[in-house]
Amino acid sequence: MAALSGLVLPTLLFALSLASFELSNGQVLKAKVTCLDCHKNYDFSGIKVLVKCAQVKKLAMATTEADGSFEAKLPSDDSKSPAALHCLAKILGGTNQLYVSRKVVVSKIVKTHDSNSYTISTPLGFSTSCPLSIKDQVACKAKNEFGSFKTVDLPLPPEWGLAPSSFYVPFIPIIGIP
Secondary structure, eight states, X not given: OHHHXXXXXXXXXXXXXXXXXXXXXXXXXXXXXXXXXXXXXOOOTTOEEEEEETTOOOEEEEEOOTTSEEEEEOOOOSSOOGGGSXXXXXXXXXXXXXXXXXXXXXXXXXXXXXXXXXXXXXXXXXXXXXXXTOSOGGGGSOOOOOOOOOOOOOOOOGGGOOOOGGGTTTOOOOOOOO
């Protein structure tokens, strides 16, 4: 038993060193999002940023910290290096409603002075309220595309043990098709 416990700790440390080496060896995007109309102490945490590289099927997702910074490992296939590919970062959304312009919602990813570090070429920006530049303020309101639905509920005896008739009425079986 003592030999087994003496073997577990070195094995665990070896696995941990390999895991940390793999994370530091990857190509990492480090950047920040900016708010165009926020107060000084705005909490940026929880904003999702998507990273996509051309000709790579995988995507990377990052979540911002309280200061707006985020880190994401650039997605890559085994055959291609992300350095040779064109990559983009895009704001997807957050815990609160965000308003973004098409000009600042997407940014190209460029290499920094460090060999494994990347950043964005233009700032990713958003607003927390509807920008005044939009002439039609109705465009900023969340649209409720679904109106009220009226269900047909035929009275069925509870003894039959069936679900409400609204589950069955829209379904009309087609019987006898030659």
